[in-house]
Amino acid sequence: MTELSALSPVPSAARDAVLKFYFGPMDCGKSTLALQMNYNHGRQGRRGLVLTKHDRSGGAKVTSRIGLGLDAIEVDDALDLVTLVGAHDRIDYLICDEACFYTVEQIEQLADLVDEHGVDVYAFGLASDFRSQMFPAAQRLFELADEVCRLQVEVLCWCGRPGLLNARVVGGAMARSGEQVVIGDTDASPVRYQVLCRRHHRSGQLAMPVPSLTAS
Numbered sequence: 374m375t376e377l378s379a380l381s382p383v384p385s386a387a388r389d390a391v392l393k394f395y396f397g398p399m400d401c402g403k404s405t406l407a408l409q410m411n412y413n414h415g416r417q418g419r420r421g422l423v424l425t426k427h428d429r430s431g432g433a434k435v436t437s438r439i440g441l442g443l444d445a446i447e448v449d450d451a452l453d454l455v456t457l458v459g460a461h462d463r464i465d466y467l468i469c470d471e472a473c474f475y476t477v478e479q480i481e482q483l484a485d486l487v488d489e490h491g492v493d494v495y496a497f498g499l500a501s502d503f504r505s506q507m508f509p510a511a512q513r514l515f516e517l518a519d520e521v522c523r524l525q526v527e528v529l530c531w532c533g534r535p536g537l538l539n540a541r542v543v544g545g546a547m548a549r550s551g552e553q554v555v556i557g558d559t560d561a562s563p564v565r566y567q568v569l570c571r572r573h574h575r576s577g578q579l580a581m582p583v584p585s586l587t588a589s
């Protein structure tokens with residue numbers, strides 16, 4: 374009998390593996406769901422890897438705003454994900470947090486893992502950048518995924534409408550141009566990000582207007 378490895382061919386009777394993409398703005402609970410999903414699959418005796426890139430902690434971890442955290446593999450641009458999985462005994466699934474920051478080639482590798490090696494892939498990330506334009510990796514996930522789910526966990530714009538888009542704020546004003554990926558919301562960075570509704574992302578209004586004292 375031959376040893377099964379993570380890259381053994383899928384038995385023909387096996388169900389198809391799936392590529393799923395969960396997307397939403399910051400603070401919508403993506404990393405929390407990623408951690409929950411890893412926990413659920415692990416409890417069923419399945420073996421997985423947790424991957425991330427540019428996590429808010431600044432390290433190779435998946436951390437959620439509500440305080441959960443887990444060590445993870447940091448995905449740099451040169452990492453081949455098929456090779457990574459092949460280096461392990463048996464991998465049933467991948468949790469890919471911050472997948473919007475992967476390369477397009479790495480998204481193709483995820484599709485390979487699903488189709489050729491029967492690995493379930495659960496990808497989480499932003500869809501669009503601070504200009505409301507799609508990240509290349511997110512676009513590829515939209516094109517290739519079996520299932521795409523928008524997460525909307527009560528993240529609201531200051532006006533109370535659903536928060537859909539991330540604004541980059543530099544020096545108190547919304548930025549409209551610049552590098553697609555700039556890490557913000559850290560002590561060292563002058564950049565922060567704020568979730569807005571589409572209306573206020575388009576107008577650039579970051580807060581409730583303060584009533585003028587001189588108005589009659």
Ligand SMILES: [Zn+2]
Nearest residue numbers: 530532570573
């Ligand atoms: Zn709004």
